[in-house]
Amino acid sequence: MSGKTAKLTLPDGTEHTLPVVIGSEAEPALDIRALRQNTGYVTLDSGYMNTGATTSAITYLDGEKGILRYRGYNIEDLAEKSTFVETSYLLINGKLPTKAELEDFSVKLTRHSMIHEGMRHFFEGFPPGSHPMAGLSAMVTSLSAYYPDCLDRTAPMDLHLTRILSKVRTIAAFSYKKTIGQPIMYPRNALSYCANFLHMMFAVPAEPYEPDPIIVKALNQLLILHADHEQNCSTSTVRMVGSSDANVYAAVAAGILALWGPLHGGANQAVIEMLEIIKDPNGPYQGDYKKFIAEVKDKKSNQRLMGFGHRVYKNYDPRAKILKKMTDEVLNHLGIKDPMLDMAKGLEEVALSDDYFISKKLYPNVDFYSGILYRAIGIPTPMFTVMFALGRIPGWLAHWKEMVDDPTTKIGRPRQIYTGETQRAYVPIESR
Numbered sequence: 054m055s056g057k058t059a060k061l062t063l064p065d066g067t068e069h070t071l072p073v074v075i076g077s078e079a080e081p082a083l084d085i086r087a088l089r090q091n092t093g094y095v096t097l098d099s100g101y102m103n104t105g106a107t108t109s110a111i112t113y114l115d116g117e118k119g120i121l122r123y124r125g126y127n128i129e130d131l132a133e134k135s136t137f138v139e140t141s142y143l144l145i146n147g148k149l150p151t152k153a154e155l156e157d158f159s160v161k162l163t164r165h166s167m168i169h170e171g172m173r174h175f176f177e178g179f180p181p182g183s184h185p186m187a188g189l190s191a192m193v194t195s196l197s198a199y200y201p202d203c204l205d206r207t208a209p210m211d212l213h214l215t216r217i218l219s220k221v222r223t224i225a226a227f228s229y230k231k232t233i234g235q236p237i238m239y240p241r242n243a244l245s246y247c248a249n250f251l252h253m254m255f256a257v258p259a260e261p262y263e264p265d266p267i268i269v270k271a272l273n274q275l276l277i278l279h280a281d282h283e284q285n286c287s288t289s290t291v292r293m294v295g296s297s298d299a300n301v302y303a304a305v306a307a308g309i310l311a312l313w314g315p316l317h318g319g320a321n322q323a324v325i326e327m328l329e330i331i332k333d334p335n336g337p338y339q340g341d342y343k344k345f346i347a348e349v350k351d352k353k354s355n356q357r358l359m360g361f362g363h364r365v366y367k368n369y370d371p372r373a374k375i376l377k378k379m380t381d382e383v384l385n386h387l388g389i390k391d392p393m394l395d396m397a398k399g400l401e402e403v404a405l406s407d408d409y410f411i412s413k414k415l416y417p418n419v420d421f422y423s424g425i426l427y428r429a430i431g432i433p434t435p436m437f438t439v440m441f442a443l444g445r446i447p448g449w450l451a452h453w454k455e456m457v458d459d460p461t462t463k464i465g466r467p468r469q470i471y472t473g474e475t476q477r478a479y480v481p482i483e484s485r
């Protein structure tokens with residue numbers, strides 16, 4: 054509490070005092086927690102555009118200035134200097150690890166990378182061509198059946214968090230191997246987190262595989278950029294599900310499902326699909342992205358420039374800035390000339406000089422360039438959102454932990470303003 058207050062005057066002329074809360078970066082908020090009890094009023098805020106659902110010490114984001122920090126550290130510094138494992142530790146535990154702590158955390162992640170052999174059958178059960186996000190969420194839920202002590206919420210949870218972070222990577226890679234009909238590759242304990250993922254994705258038993266250190270570094274950066282983004286749709290879902298005391302696997306699985314939507318994490322897949330349609334010589338645009346932009350601007354078309362716009366960023370998404378540079382570097386390193394990259398840059402240039410996008414403050418977001426990078430690494434389009442999920446796991450876990458450790462947490466249960474019929478008499482079927 055800041056000690057400051059705001060006054061609210063209701064239609065009947067009564068005045069109510071609302072405490073003002075100021076965050077550590079000086080963001081002001083009106084505390085309405087006692088509003089309904091004191092006045093009978095609730096607030097209406099569809100899409101939670103103005104609602105702080107919680108206080109949180111994990112991530113700071115200033116959408117106007119394009120600032121993103123995890124636990125106080127700038128995303129640019131973390132992407133350049135940290136690893137995904139170290140950043141995960143930071144998000145979950147609130148501080149950068151010492152050497153010994155990092156070593157211990159890495160060993161635990163390595164030790165818990167295998168999944169129960171019984172789960173291998175699950176991969177067989179999914180129809181060919183099914184979306185990997187369906188499999189991922191189902192398998193994360195299923196993990197709770199293999200570790201039933203997660204249902205005891207008084208027991209220590211740290212090992213479950215480690216398991217999720219480690220096994221999601223294995224599940225993602227196994228499901229890819231299944232879709233392409235190759236044998237599953239088990240994790241190799243000698244490899245780092247990201248190198249191990251690349252090994253499970255791209256190695257085959259017939260020949261040795263050594264992950265390319267530049268790709269390992271790029272993957273670390275990609276995952277760091279996705280690792281948290283405060284109260285977004287999927288993280289809020291994790292908190293909401295977790296607030297009912299559902300187990301952590303259930304909460305994370307719910308986050309995976311929320312992320313799947315094309316307005317959220319599914320946008321990285323949607324961007325590549327959009328670029329493919331624009332490029333298609335037999336399609337409606339035949340490479341003419343200016344025609345596509347004109348259609349996006351026409352409200353009747355219901356067309357969006359995927360990978361553009363953000364609820365909170367009204368400036369260039371700092372993650373997109375890093376990704377654009379990284380995409381250039383990785384494509385150069387691999388000697389790939391991807392026409393999709395040129396098209397994406399062309400679209401960006403046209404959009405950023407167009408009044409429609411300028412006036413609405415629509416800039417590229419994290420999903421605009423990430424798909425091109427994933428393609429270059431060899432990750433197929435349907436797996437893009439799985440990659441986002443892999444990156445977001447530490448954020449979800451950090452928020453889940455923050456929520457359950459907070460003694461003031463209450464079950465999430467918004468109110469509504471009922472707009473349906475008022476009471477009426479039941480009409481027997483013969484009389485309708």
Ligand code: CMC
Nearest residue numbers: 316317318320357358359360361362363364413418419420
């Ligand atoms: N293309 C064209 N117009 C857009 C776009 C876009 N990508 N995004 C927003 N607008 C327009 C929208 O039509 C609206 O115009 P008007 O005020 O005239 O009605 C205005 O900008 C505000 O849009 P909104 O949908 O009310 O904004 P929102 O905050 O509810 O939605 C968003 C944010 C991310 C869902 C939206 O920008 C969008 O659909 N973008 C494309 C999908 C996408 O790239 N999603 C990934 C987001 S980043 C990853 C993540 O964190 O989830």
